[in-house]
Amino acid sequence: MSAESAVPPELDTDLDSWRALAAEQQPTWPDRDALEAVKSQLAVSPPLVFAGEADNMREKLARAQRGEAFLLQGGDCAESFAEADADRIRNKIKTILQMSIVLTYGASMPIVKMGRIAGQYAKPRSSDSETREGVTLPAYRGDIVNGHAFTPESRIPDPQRLMKAYTTSASTLNLTRAFTMGGFADLRRVHEWNRGFTVTPAYRTYEGLAAEIDRAIKFMAAAGADFDALKTVEFYSGHEGLLLDYERPLTRIDSRTGLPYDCSAHFLWIGERTRKIDGAHVEFFSRVQNPIGVKLGPTTTGEDAIALMDKLNPEGVPGRLTFITRMGAGKIRDALPSIVEKVTADGRPVLWVCDPMHGNTITASNGYKTRRFSDVIDEVRGFFEVHAALGTIPGGVHVELTGDDVTEVLGGSEDIDDIGLEARYETLVDPRLNHAQSLEMAFLVAEMLRERANA
């Protein structure tokens, strides 16, 4: 018996029901024996998260559903093994902490913080292959599958990468936990989170806000407040639940409840390309207890959304299901209302989150895959407008970003143009907001949240 099937038979059957269905976007592993060996190894490796943490997160997301909190999720489009180093992880965490403080302070709203981090290694692609200068090779599908280098050897799916994804996720999560629980995230260090970044207009605006927070904290200290609660922050991990050869072996039976949890992350989302109602991904994630997200692109209908609710959250458990809409700035105002209306009429709760990145991808004149900062902001604005018009709750944003000083998205206060993209275009798949653009976005979203609160 393989280690992967070392769970009670009745649950094993449930967790493997997806195997009878079509699983899109999976690699063809050439070495099946090596794959089975790695899956067995993963199945006996310690879980990366504790099921109780996923339950806590579900409760936090339920608050966001009710408009009592707001979700901020950010991180790379595709994490890479080579870049899972301390500096980059710290910059990413600092950027998300800074954004969240801007949102908390600007909108007087608790922020649920989640990275696209510690597992965001598998990528769905539009095409199975990539052609450069007449040479065609299999597409890069994320570091968990194959290498980014454009050579035949590197593009062969290698099962050993599953184990490397697990160990790199473990070390990334370990450092993330150290930063967020070990004193670094203490609210009294708000200034320090800005150190080391390039001085931009957003950096200066943040300094001003940090000074105000300092003054408020000093005032509260003088008034005798107890600051123990400010020392740590809850930070959750999330990634696209795409590669079932990874997610299934990391799914464990929780000893407290006897129920299955995917212990590769707190939160898993199903992508736009794999959300078919009768597909393997929706079937698999319907069986685990974690909070689950589904990306909804512009072709989604209200009926699709209800079918997903029937399958993924039939009982309407608060916090269980998040719809991450990614329509495009030009489409959201037309495409979103009918979906929200249908879901609202159903009555079961969902958390509405806006991904303003994936519907706004364009190709620059010099060939770079990019996005306009103005389109990103316009999509978030459209998202807030639609929810305001319908009296529903815009509950969060989901963003591709990095703490590094890259040049991948057009615009922002540094006004990056087509040629400017050439300076530091480093992403492996999709363009990310850099540090300054991430802060600018947080200031703009804080304003939108404030307007909503005052409406």
Ligand SMILES: O=C[C@H](O)[C@H](O)COP(=O)(O)O
């Ligand atoms: O991150 C999202 C998708 O994996 C990505 O946008 C697909 O990109 P592609 O169209 O270049 O394959």
Ligand SMILES: C=C(OP(=O)(O)O)C(=O)O
């Ligand atoms: C693949 C992604 O998005 P989508 O499924 O929305 O295209 C992603 O979030 O990287």
Ligand SMILES: [Mn+2]
């Ligand atoms: Mn992406």
